[in-house]
Amino acid sequence: MSAPCSYRSHQRTVDHRVPTADHRGGGRRGNRAADTALSGYWVEARGRYLRVVFAVQVWIERGREAAGRCRVRRMLVRSGPHPVLAELTAQIAARPDRYALFSDFDGTLVEIAERPEEVMVPVDLAANLGRVRQMLGGALGIITGRPLRQVEEYIGAAGLEASGLHGIEFNFPLTAGGSPATREAPHDLIAEVVKIVAAEPGFRLENKGAILTVHFRQVPAAGGRLRAALEEIIDRLKLDHHLKDGRAVIEIIPNGTSKGTALAEFMRRTPYAGRVPVMMGDDKADEDAFAVAQEAGGFGLKVAGEHFRSGDEPFRHAGEVRDFIAALAAHSR
Numbered sequence: 001m002s003a004p005c006s007y008r009s010h011q012r013t014v015d016h017r018v019p020t021a022d023h024r025g026g027g028r029r030g031n032r033a034a035d036t037a038l039s040g041y042w043v044e045a046r047g048r049y050l051r052v053v054f055a056v057q058v059w060i061e062r063g064r065e066a067a068g069r070c071r072v073r074r075m076l077v078r079s080g081p082h083p084v085l086a087e088l089t090a091q092i093a094a095r096p097d098r099y100a101l102f103s104d105f106d107g108t109l110v111e112i113a114e115r116p117e118e119v120m121v122p123v124d125l126a127a128n129l130g131r132v133r134q135m136l137g138g139a140l141g142i143i144t145g146r147p148l149r150q151v152e153e154y155i156g157a158a159g160l161e162a163s164g165l166h167g168i169e170f171n172f173p174l175t176a177g178g179s180p181a182t183r184e185a186p187h188d189l190i191a192e193v194v195k196i197v198a199a200e201p202g203f204r205l206e207n208k209g210a211i212l213t214v215h216f217r218q219v220p221a222a223g224g225r226l227r228a229a230l231e232e233i234i235d236r237l238k239l240d241h242h243l244k245d246g247r248a249v250i251e252i253i254p255n256g257t258s259k260g261t262a263l264a265e266f267m268r269r270t271p272y273a274g275r276v277p278v279m280m281g282d283d284k285a286d287e288d289a290f291a292v293a294q295e296a297g298g299f300g301l302k303v304a305g306e307h308f309r310s311g312d313e314p315f316r317h318a319g320e321v322r323d324f325i326a327a328l329a330a331h332s333r
């Protein structure tokens with residue numbers, strides 16, 4: 001029987017049906033000591049994740065699993081930040097002039113919303129980002145797939161430098177001079193994508209100007225079909241574009257720009273140049289920036305979610321990224 005829903009771990013994933021070193025203790029499947037270490041579940045339904053605070057005994061869930069109604073994975077508790085973050089916070093506080101910090105927006109600084117305009121931005125986020133920016137001597141940048149004007153609406157008060165639309169927009173002049181002109185998506189591409197979106201009520205088109213984003217969060221099973229249709233359009237129209245998969249979205253992006261090219265642009269300028277770049281992100285597009293950060297002697301910090309699911313990501317969710325920012329901000333006082 002196919003599982004209608006599944007539970008995803010917060011920190012680590014352990015499938016109860018597969019014996020592992022984590023829960024072999026004494027050979028008891030109903031290991032009560034291990035069970036009481038659980039604090040809740042992530043419930044995956046229709047491609048969305050909801051945290052359910054632990055309120056029932058694991059044996060009840062196992063009963064449901066045995067009945068074939070759900071696939072159960074348990075959440076193991078980690079109290080406090082990942083050791084990597086505690087160490088990094090101390091290092092940055094000690095030598096803020098050594099580091100350049102970069103962050104994605106959706107899914108990293110704020111939780112993913114059903115619609116981009118429904119995102120919830122905590123009131124203290126901009127203030128904390130502003131303090132960290134000051135602490136780092138200005139070396140804190142935002143790298144997002146959103147149009148810049150949207151991000152500035154949410155955290156503009158922090159006065160951060162930022163790149164939007166996967167490296168197409170910047171709120172500062174580029175080192176090569178000027179800003180790249182924002183190319184509008186070709187009209188024939190827009191027309192074809194509108195047809196696809198109109199044929200499936202669960203699809204939604206977000207026209208960002210140079211980038212077209214098709215959301216399929218309401219119909220997660222249709223992601224593969226959507227991707228194939230968009231690929232066919234790009235091939236048929238011989239466009240200089242590529243597809244980038246995101247969390248329940250597929251974006252059609254002009255070739256030659258990415259979050260990686262955006263990070264490289266930051267790193268060519270003062271005060272970023274010569275510092276250790278640290279990029280925080282939750283999605284496939286952020287991997288381009290992770291790679292560039294790594295080439296420059298830095299690293300990426302993954303936020304767990306629909307894309308990164310190893311169970312050992314430094315951040316379990318966007319709230320922990322904000323905690324990290326707040327911890328750094330506390331050192332700036």
Ligand SMILES: [Mg+2]
Nearest residue numbers: 104106107283
């Ligand atoms: Mg993201």
